[in-house]
Amino acid sequence: MEQYIELLKHNNIKVTPQRLAIVELMDINGHISVREIFNKIKANFPSLSLATVYKNVNSMLKNSFIKELKITGQDSKYELAKEAHSHLICQSCGDVKDIILDTNSLISDALEKSDYTISESSLQLFGLCSNCQ
């Protein structure tokens, strides 16, 4: 709890119960959609409004202390910003798992082969998690 308060304060966002619930969910679940956030919090917090979730997710995105994950065939999911990593996505249950892979050689190869500069990358690996195999 204390850690989430600190996280919000560090990002110059006022601490409210709704925001604490949102960052706590993201921390525990790892990757979560707006609708999932709303449904889970709503259970213990009936007055919550969907609009509030959207407003908060958007302001957290602007402060870029959370990141959006667009996934084919799924709603966008959100995660707390942390060190660069890739995502394993289960095509059966939709589960998303972080994995740290070295993409440096790939990126330098891309810089060589193209006339783009590159400042960011996103790698998604689709397959089946151990439960769904």
Added chain:
Amino acid sequence: MEQYIELLKHNNIKVTPQRLAIVELMDINGHISVREIFNKIKANFPSLSLATVYKNVNSMLKNSFIKELKITGQDSKYELAKEAHSHLICQSCGDVKDIILDTNSLISDALEKSDYTISESSLQLFGLCSNCQ
């Protein structure tokens, strides 16, 4: 033109002028959104309905002879299915360019480090194209 007729026939989809226009646009533009498809075709084909574009794009997705490209901060774009490749995305003008990179070592590394099977991957590289630098 003949090539597009063949492409549709090979995928057991009836050949209509609207569908020909859509696959031609995808072939020429490479990556294009529903709205862009609609606007471009509408100019030469005033009776076209947005609903028709959606219906066709969805059925082409199901037959998986086109692929969806979800990009942070942009509308989804669609491309004809072809050999596996990655995407360079310009953060300024939104341009998308294909690039072929060898992701094999990355994927075998991921297989080793995780308990997932992997059947597909998507790599997006964000930066600036030569015009926008």
Added chain:
DNA sequence: CTGACTGCAAACGTTTTGCACGGTA
């Protein structure tokens, strides 16, 4: 105390659906 946040309802844009008509095979 002041500005920011919340909840509600309305507005908005996008995507889907149902149906009658027209075109493809």
Added chain:
DNA sequence: TACCGTGCAAAACGTTTGCAGTCAG
């Protein structure tokens, strides 16, 4: 001819906005 595709209008969504009341700092 039989079925599928088209266009239109309406409906269904997801997301955003405006506003009045409330709360955090």
